Amino acid sequence: MSDLVDNPEEYFRQFVPLRGALLSELEEEALREDIPIVGPVVGELLFILARVTCSERILELGTATGYSAIFLAGALEHPGGRLVTIENDPALASRARNNFSRAALDRLIEVRVGGALEEMEKMTEPFDFIFMDIEKADYDGALPHCRRLLKKDGLLVADNVGFKDAGPFNRLIAGSSEWKYVNLFSFLPLHSPEHDGLCMALRL
Ligand SMILES: C[S@@+](CC[C@H](N)C(=O)[O-])C[C@H]1O[C@@H](n2cnc3c(N)ncnc32)[C@H](O)[C@@H]1O
Numbered sequence: 027m028s029d030l031v032d033n034p035e036e037y038f039r040q041f042v043p044l045r046g047a048l049l050s051e052l053e054e055e056a057l058r059e060d061i062p063i064v065g066p067v068v069g070e071l072l073f074i075l076a077r078v079t080c081s082e083r084i085l086e087l088g089t090a091t092g093y094s095a096i097f098l099a100g101a102l103e104h105p106g107g108r109l110v111t112i113e114n115d116p117a118l119a120s121r122a123r124n125n126f127s128r129a130a131l132d133r134l135i136e137v138r139v140g141g142a143l144e145e146m147e148k149m150t151e152p153f154d155f156i157f158m159d160i161e162k163a164d165y166d167g168a169l170p171h172c173r174r175l176l177k178k179d180g181l182l183v184a185d186n187v188g189f190k191d192a193g194p195f196n197r198l199i200a201g202s203s204e205w206k207y208v209n210l211f212s213f214l215p216l217h218s219p220e221h222d223g224l225c226m227a228l229r230l
Pocket of ligand 1: 091092093112113160
């Protein structure tokens, strides 16, 4: 069997997917302003997962400037496809709306301003895919809403599950028979932070 490459992190940094001017600008802005975004590897992963699941309705919890939402909405293929994204900071929500217009994705994306748990409480429409990227201490409280709002066999992706505050969420999903899940602890170039866990869970 062949040996693993030397310095795998430096090696894989050279294969980070290419992206356009707007996404590069949002990455630079995020670095400058310390806005935690998923970066191009998880962004592309979200695109691929949304596309292979043929997702028509996607829910995102935690919009920030709209970086990850641009990948998710870009994956929508169905003419009625829609992304709903929730952000509790009105100034960030407004910046995200502006970025969605610049990406010509605004007609596919609805930004709701408010707390994710409170907004989800009001929702009844089913989703194919949920991406969770809010305050980590809110993850366990959001999980029952994700279960209720996802269709059977819908996909939940939770970012940053390597954070201590995601512990209650990790334990809840691990002890539940309502999900089939996996945690991947990975090197994620340009993700905030670059070493972190991602949870992918199928709603049974
Ligand atoms: C990690 S950032 C989201 C990054 C974004 N998903 C991306 O990769 O481009 C988390 C965002 O969620 C917002 N947020 C945190 N807790 C929230 C909550 N309970 N409800 C709604 N928004 C929340 C924060 O204001 C912040 O903008």
